[in-house]
Amino acid sequence: MDVAFLYRTLKGMHVLKPLVFRRTPICYCIAWKTKTQRTYQTFCDALIYRKHGPYSEVLKLERIPIPQIDRDDIHVRMLAAPINPADINMIQGTWRTEAVCKANEVIPVANDISVISAATLSVNPCTAYRMLKDFVTLRPGDTVIQNGANSGVGQAVIQICASFGVNTINIIRDRSNLNEMVKKLQSLGANYVITEDMLQKEEMANLFKVVERPKLALNCVGGSSAGNLFYHLKDGSTMVTYGGMSRKPTPLPAKALIFKNIKICGFWMTQWKRNHLHDLTKLTMMVSDLTEMIRRGQLSEPSCTKVPFYDFSKALQATMESYSNKHVLIMN
Ligand SMILES: NC(=O)c1ccc[n+]([C@@H]2O[C@H](COP(=O)([O-])OP(=O)(O)OC[C@H]3O[C@@H](n4cnc5c(N)ncnc54)[C@H](OP(=O)(O)O)[C@@H]3O)[C@@H](O)[C@H]2O)c1
Known part of the structure; x- marks a missing residue:
């Protein structure tokens, strides 16, 4: 130009x-x-x-x-x-x-x-956007599970999924103002908001009688939280790790890896931008899509x-x- x-x-x-x-x-x-x-x-x-x-x-x-x-x-x-x-x-x-x-x-x-x-x-909405677009093909009715769901990235994931008609199961840490946080995430379009402790309970099986098992897991916490996300994924699904807030390594159950053929990937927005340095078309399109979502009230501050x-x-x-x-x- x-x-x-x-x-x-x-x-x-x-x-x-x-x-x-x-x-x-x-x-x-x-x-x-x-x-x-x-x-x-x-x-x-x-x-x-x-x-x-x-x-x-x-x-x-x-x-x-x-x-x-x-x-x-x-x-x-x-x-x-x-x-x-x-x-x-x-x-x-x-x-x-x-x-x-x-x-x-x-x-x-x-x-x-x-x-x-x-x-x-x-940073955050673009990270959410790429992770939802680049790893699996999401269709309305599909499910995404994520930890750190109240983070900036997590809030963007909830809203972008809601605009695609994709269900979200959102994992957060227990806290004194849990109800307030649940309501806030639901107001953004979260379908299910669950604490880390709840994720490990047998009652989780009941949830999958009413909603599809996730085909995509987004992990920014690591440690046992990531292992628990992994456990609930459907066959052939993908887990993308993009952060390690707990600073703990992720234990992955061999059974799920072998019999469910789950893919494990990582994502780093900075690297994605470097890879697209020569041609800003994809970056410009992404910013334009997200800006339209903001204008339509689908992606809030x-x-x-x-x-x-x-x-x-x-x-x-x-x-x-x-x-x-x-x-x-x-x-x-
Ligand atoms: N790979 C990439 O390209 C990329 C891009 C953007 C962000 N990220 C990563 O994504 C994550 C979220 O970033 P953000 O800017 O959205 O964050 P943010 O809005 O500042 O929120 C931080 C999140 O981390 C959680 N958290 C903090 N300490 C934790 C711990 N010890 N165990 C479990 N959860 C913990 C917080 O939960 P509480 O409310 O319970 O404290 C909150 O959900 C970070 O790890 C960041 O590095 C990666």
């Missing part, structure tokens, strides 16, 4: 940075290289770590220079960026107020959806706590606590 045309298209638009920063934020295109001098500010605030370690020790708010923009760069102002579990593991995120990047490495997103929907779109950028420390601390809400840093 003609670079000048791309700049004109992006100027003033909301854009997602799909490739350069791992945790894609939502930002606003504010400048591109012209023959005249740049007129915008030359420094921005950024959360930076210079060595690995506990985030409270290594992550610092710094005033850093914004690189000069070159011919095919654009200058973007960040609007909001979620704190995802993987960010804490990596201490790597797009937690800064401005950035310069290649114009052909961003994709425009609609600015008639909320900033929170846009900021969280490219994840429930989250909005935190001003400069209170990042509180937000990171809260993210590390059990049963915490997702936190999104608001930059402007």
